[in-house]
Amino acid sequence: MSLSPIQAQWAIDETSRTFLSTITGVLAAAASDNVQALAIVACEQFGSTLAICDETSHKVETVIVPTPQPATVLFLKAAVGYSPRDSATQLGKSMAGVRFLGLAAALATSFDLFDCARALNAMLRNSASDLTILPTARQLKDLLASLQPRSYRAGFSESVVGWQIMLQKEAMPRILTDEGHSGGPSSFLFKSAPSPEMVVKLVDVLRMVARIGESTTTGATIKTGAAAAWVAAFIKWCLGLPPSIYMEDNQQLLRQPGSVITLVIPKTLEGLRKGLEITVHDSLDHLGQLIAPPSTRPFSGMATIENYGTWLLESFGLRGTSLRALHEALDFLIPQALGALKWSEFDLSGQETHPAQLHHRMDISVGGYTLHPLPDTRKIVDVYSKLLSPARMPRLATTDDHMLIADLPLVSQYLESLSQACPCSQCCGEIQGHVNLGRSFCKQDEFFEFISFITVDILVLSLFRSQDLLLIKLSHERDSGNALERAVFHLAKAGNTAPQFTAIGTPYAWKLLEWARSMVGHKVSAEDEDGNTVVTSGYGQVIYPTLFDTLDIERRGYMGLTSYQGVLIYEGETYQTVTADTGDSAQDELLQLNSSCPVQVSVPLNAFLDLEVFWNVGVQDSHELSIALSVRSRTGRLSSVRMHPMDLFFVLEKTLLIERCPHDGRSGINPTDRFCSHNSPLDTHQEACNSSSHVDIIPVSYSNDLRCFSLVCTRVPAVLRKNACMACCLDLCREAAVHVLIL
Template sequence: MAIQLQWGLEQMGFSGLRAARDLIHAASTDNIQAKAIQACEGFGATLAICPETRRKIELTVVPTPPSIPVSFFNSFIGYSPGDCISQLSKSLAGLQFLGLAAALITTIPMSQAGDLVSAMLANSASDKTLVPSRRQTIDLLKSIEGRCYHAGFAEDCVGWELLLRKTIGQAPSRNLGPNSTSALPAIDGVESLVDAFRQLHRVGETHITRLTIQTSSAAPWTIAFVKWCLGRPPSVVLEDGTCILSQEESLVEVLVSQDDPSIFQVHLHSSIPSLSTLIETKVSHETVGMVRVSCFGKLLLRGLRGGDFATKVLAQLVPLCVRQITQHLVVLGDNMAFGNAAIPQQAEEFHIVDVDLHKQRLSPFPDEEVIIEACEDLLSQKYPRNSLQLADGLTVFDLPLVKQHMDNLQAECPCAECSGESDSNLSCLEDSFVNIITGILAAAFLISLFDHRESILLRATNTTSLHFNNAFSHAIKGILVNSSAFSCGVSEILRGALWLIRHDEVAQENWLMSCNKDQAVWPLVYDTMSFSKNGYLRLLWLPGKLHFQNDTYNLVTSKVKRYAKRGRQPKKTIKARLVSEPCNLFSDVTCHWKVTPEENHLEASILINDSSGKYNSPWMFASPHRAISSIANALLVESCRHDRDAHLKAPDPFCVLLNPFSGSGGLPNVDSAHEVDESSVSGLVKVIAVDGSEKLRIAALGMERASDPVVLRGNACLDCCIRACRLAGFSILVL
């Protein structure tokens, strides 16, 4: 066996005061150890990384986009100049390390990738005292992880997996092992593969002439990794001799086993001749890749049977499914107190008592056109826009092409019910088709929430169906199967969107904003402090890290409610004034975001401030995200045939003004105020008089009374809005 290449400080490009200063700046910028940068660059000098990959790293990972400020509090999203990636990219060795890291940390869980890189640094170092610790190595890898996804190695894995699935499906033997996306070797197998490449392409004398890799379900990842490192794909052959891919000039051959799906062996062929087995290991099916929207769509379509006919079926199915879901999905407000893990729950059918009232609900999603465009981006297909409506008693699966496809599936289905064989334990092809359609539609609706979705990176799921085991996916499936209304909570939708971009790894209770894998995401309503009938859950996102006061964070949560100044708590006297016209009683009140750094995250709240002191402020309200829940439960009176600013003919004795910025809800120090016992009045409507102020309206929706459903005034007159409150049985009207 050839002697392993070693790295040392003498191989590195650091010399002089300027280089030392740049190294210290890079380390301090990303809060990591300078020794880790030095070690990784030195290790990069020994790697076999082809010029094509180095060029891809230079074009996709190294460029530092300009930072963009976040308007709703004093922070910015972006990267600091001279960070670790900038420092490593200054040398060929550093670029080679970034090339290896981009492949490993975008497909292997971070803890395992840290163990792997740490082991390779230690095993190949000429001076063990220069080797960084495992934690220091992981810190470095975390600092570069987000930008490495843009190199696209995970998408290469998906492409090879889809190609092999299609090709081997035509071969005599079809057993490729588990139907798992980009399964990969255990870390010892990856280390052996990296070392084999180093020996195969080392400078100087070597006896190694060829490399054979025997694997099964890890074949897609292995092929992608060979091409990533060496510049050309390997030859791919099945164990029965069937040639899948021939590469005459390649020095690497991948032998696809058809018996043991967990096998992974690396063989180096020596010129003497001899065959040395470097490692025998098992395969890990845990993958952590991030891919673009179109590649994610290919993953969703993997289990779709029917070829070109199935594509025609989707063309008939998708537009009508979008319409059915937008018409029948009822999104309700909830406590928004989701944690890291999804809580599976069955969506309940929602019985609409008044159709006109249901039409006044706000939608978290954009309009149908935008959602269909998201479907097109996801599936790389154009879909017709039509006004087709289903007759009563029919579902989307009764459409002609869809029904024919379902009949074809039933005819070849091996499950006990379809085949009539009672001892069959195979899954039903019809159920699988319904689940695939549900997953596609769930993903499309969630993707439609994101701005600039063509650039966002999504989780490369390693399952055959979308991992949305919550009320949102259950509601979509119920609507498609039953053509009736189903409901889910708004937090379930937000949870699904965060899961798609892997922000479920950092999201916690009282979530406001998060940044993970170098993608920062937050609701648009926090930025603009306004909303419309469609798209109140629209999500802004920017590539980069979240910077605040010269530090970086990955989470912003809502602050627990407390008064900003002790001794100035709201008075308890409940007083109110009768309503006669739309008005804003809080013209002196302002609100702005207040952000407080904590140990590992930021806490944010909206500071209510009144310069006159009339309304017992300033004080912070706790849950800005609660406003989203209030909007979900609200009705919006968009317009009416009357003048928007019309006065009531006479003050309504059962309608009073309400101060949301006081714990009691009254209006202290307001002329003509009188006491009202709301418990003794049936049908009492309390009006929050913030007419013309979007910011105060959002702030009011996030107050303690956020659990009470409200009516929101659009361009309708005051009288029609009060009528809507009483018709719906709601007690609060927000002007």
């Protein structure tokens, strides 16, 4: 163990002198994070009593304390990062403060903050020489909340994942064999976080053990159950050495030379459900007994995409034969999902088999112009490889119309083995001599649920512009109502014979965003049925649609997401969410066509050269910003129109994008088309829509910003032009029965 000297107690009079000598830094940190200065000072001095090894201290000093350059959210004109004078920076100025940050990094990334504060409050009381002035639990919670975003980068959660997997492989077979169970995905045993009472006892024992030479304590034996992985990780985090680990019957799982802590794992499932039992050994052969109640809460920290993938496979019990079957299934299910999930409102099923003839020289079907929220398959394959680390590069393939995922050789073989031990009535009825236990749970369906969940995870992760710094919550919970997962599940079982799946009321692209937010642990209010949330922040990450930074619509990947590490900072204040202003789409003089705009349509033009799109940002109470999409003249005159930015993703499902054609995009129509006319972005376009072939043209040529703004204003299907000629654009409008063309 590599540990610096540890004090037995911390004293408030020493705190006062420290406070006076560093008052400027403490007050600046307190003001930056809106926390009490007393909490910062007390916790710094408390750090001098903690057992935190030099390795962890170094990690704190190199990962948590430094303040990286902030990233810029272009459309908000906000930053994502950390204040250079916050509480973590102040605490990092002393070794005692660094030690406290080490403890906070483990606690704040593992538990509910109120539970953390309760545990920390008890620790402060247990080790203070003067109890007259102590921060309250609420004040400690505020401090921990300010430290939490930085703490996730220290990697304690990932250490817990490593111990979960090790114990799952080494201890679980012994426990399940003795219990008469066969194992399986439902037997992921070491997934709990300890109770706050457990943590208090652990910190106290590790402090005593680390003070060997100054006290009579020589070591400790800790018996714990479902929280064993967290406890093992915490011991290594604090002492620098992992514990030696044994089963209750003395079977050795890990022998660690030099360790003074022994961890004992119960041999029964009942034993795993119990709390913490600690026996403290001392040089006088005295034994001290400490007990703490069990925790009922699962551990749900954050991990990198690679470690999340490892945890995901282990939590589903997928290894060996089942893992090979998974990879075979994914190679076929992912392309099936990409083809069967309906991303566009355009019904292409009734199109003629021959392609549309656009301007007599451009041969492509209308389906070639629909927009897709996901990126191309190359990025999806890259994400698949990064998440699951398959033995070979994924080879996405399609099956014929009559082949099911269940027909694939490895999948078929694995499903057959599952049916042999499945308790459901269907599997029991199919197998002669199989005892029907009268249960509805089906192991084959469970496998299809797993591959469906993982398929959606892969598709959603491909939305992120970069996964290198992304942290994912170690959880199977998703807030999208499982519509995507259910659709993929039915597809996996029914194959290409299943109908195209579409969400009712809410676009599937929106479901992708909801799933992405769940993956990074961001909660959106259940009342947000209209999709008002634009930017979310939490767990040391900020995510938002990349399209808002660029306002440049591409055919593939329009639901791409940007993620930055840190907290959202706007004009010096931190905010948790950005919501959409409900908006006002009433007519506005700035958006009316002026007299210089020709009546007849001939060439692509921009009738609104004097306008620029801007984001109208408002500061709300309760840590929220509001935002709307608007326009203003270049002389500074503001429009009263405020459009809901998230409406853009609803509109894109009924938009066709024509990027280019074989002709000069600047060429006009000759002869002039009498069945089209220029119109304002705010027009309802009802007259055109009620006609057979008239097309309203919104003249915003060569301005991506105004094109996006016009699209949000449009409530009806539209064709969006980039660099194609007018004639081809009008041909596409009439082929697809669309009555609005945005230049």
